[in-house]
Amino acid sequence: MCAYVEMRGMTEKEKLIYAAKARVIKALAHPTRLWMVERLADGERCVCEFADDVDADFSTVSKHLALLRQAGIVEDEKRGKQVFYRLKVPCVIKFMSCVEAVIESQAKEQSALLK
Amino acid sequence: MCAYVEMRGMTEKEKLIYAAKARVIKALAHPTRLWMVERLADGERCVCEFADDVDADFSTVSKHLALLRQAGIVEDEKRGKQVFYRLKVPCVIKFMSCVEAVIESQAKEQSALLK
DNA sequence: TGCACACATGGCAAAATAACCCTATATATA
DNA sequence: TATATATAGGGTTATTTTGCCATGTGTGCA
Structure with missing residues (x-):
């Protein structure tokens, strides 16, 4: 442990909250x-x-x-023989530009190393 | 396969891109x-x-x-005996409100079931 | 110089995930 | 009603992730 003043442990409630958040994000964390x-x-x-x-x-x-549905990201509707899926909370799309920014930042760093 | 017109398979390049994106998101997909x-x-x-x-x-x-650093989300700086970490691409924080929206949407649905 | 602290890393076992195959269910259609 | 289609879900195995322990490295201080 280091000699630091402001210590703020993760409360039990926070543990539950962050587990729930991680579960949603984990649903997005797969290429397919x-x-x-x-x-x-x-x-x-x-x-x-x-x-x-x-x-x-x-x-x-x-x-x-099914995993995306369980995470609350998409919802499905059965029509006839088929099941249609759609985004339930469209804001997830906005996040992608930030993910791309991370990747670009990485790429820039990599190419800087080669100089 | 269903009888649908517009088919658009995942190209090889897209596979690489989505693998990279998933890797960044996966770094965030853990409570801690x-x-x-x-x-x-x-x-x-x-x-x-x-x-x-x-x-x-x-x-x-x-x-x-280390995993967050490898994903390009944080960067570190050694000062004396300690290593300090900071956000490299702060936009990731903005995503959290959307994740919360997903969870709230889920919670609302759950409570609606009880009525 | 030697020691203590702050971190990183390799190794390992347990747990979670992923993708396949096979089977079950529901719905249109002949 | 029989059959084909669209999808879900169980079971299994391979891979990945996680978290601890033990160990290694660098830095400041006595």
Whole structure:
């Protein structure tokens, strides 16, 4: 322990809150799920559309979408034989530009090293 | 496969991009790391401050911070015996309000079920 | 010079995740 | 009603992540 004044431990309530937040973010932390979320920014899509586009088993795609639904990021609606998914809280899309900023900052650093 | 017109598979380049994005988001997808990132919004902190606050081994805290650094989210600076961490791309903080919105949306739904 | 502190890192075991295959369910359609 | 289609969910295995311990490194101080 270091000799510091202002100590502020993580309370029990905070632990629960941050676990919940991490759970939402974790749902976005997968290439396929991230891609699907960004596609949903353009409007709803059914599972089979994703299954065609993504190079993965149908059941894998279905499970990814289920995970996003459980996290509260998307919602689904069954119409006929198909199930359509759409963004429930569209603000998640806005975050992507920041993620890109992180990557660009990294890239800039990397290229600076080569000089 | 369903009978749909507009099919747009994930290109190889997109796979790389989304893997990179997911890597950044994954760095945030942990309760302890998330908590540390939010604390850093108030200014830099040294590792030992976190170690005092977080209920985990010192080495665990150090590894979490290393992971955030490798993801390009924080940067560190050694001053004397201590290493100080600070946010490198502060926009990540703005995302938190959206994550909270997701959780509130979920909570609202849950309580609606009880009526 | 030697010691104590602040961190980082390698190794390891447990836990969580991911992706496949297979089966079950619901809905349109013949 | 039988059948094909669209999707969900269980089971299993491989991979990744997590967190602790032990150890190594650098820095200030006695």
